[in-house]
Amino acid sequence: MQLGALLSRFDDETVVLETLLAMGDLALMARVQAAAESAGMDVAAWAHEAVGRFVTSADDERWLGLMTACSNAADPGLAALRRMIETALHADEHICR
Numbered sequence: 001m002q003l004g005a006l007l008s009r010f011d012d013e014t015v016v017l018e019t020l021l022a023m024g025d026l027a028l029m030a031r032v033q034a035a036a037e038s039a040g041m042d043v044a045a046w047a048h049e050a051v052g053r054f055v056t057s058a059d060d061e062r063w064l065g066l067m068t069a070c071s072n073a074a075d076p077g078l079a080a081l082r083r084m085i086e087t088a089l090h091a092d093e094h095i096c097r
Contacts, residue, residue: 050088
């Protein structure tokens with residue numbers, strides 16, 4: 001999956017949900033849905049914002065982690081999105097504590 005093509009459609013909730021399903025991790029999908037609800041957003045808006053936050057604020061260590069995850073993945077695009085979403089979830093969970 002081409003990351004750029006996917007990100008260009010990542011404001012469409014159907015695309016976001018299909019992408020999360022393609023990751024094969026229902027627990028991750030449930031966490032994303034819960035985070036979106038908590039923020040008063042739909043899943044697509046939350047995921048779009050999460051990716052944007054990563055792109056604009058990730059430090060070198062996070063980018064290196066993303067590149068490492070991509071280099072070992074069968075689908076680098078999904079691996080990159082997963083890492084971005086997990087980073088946002090971790091940040092949101094940390095803030096809520």
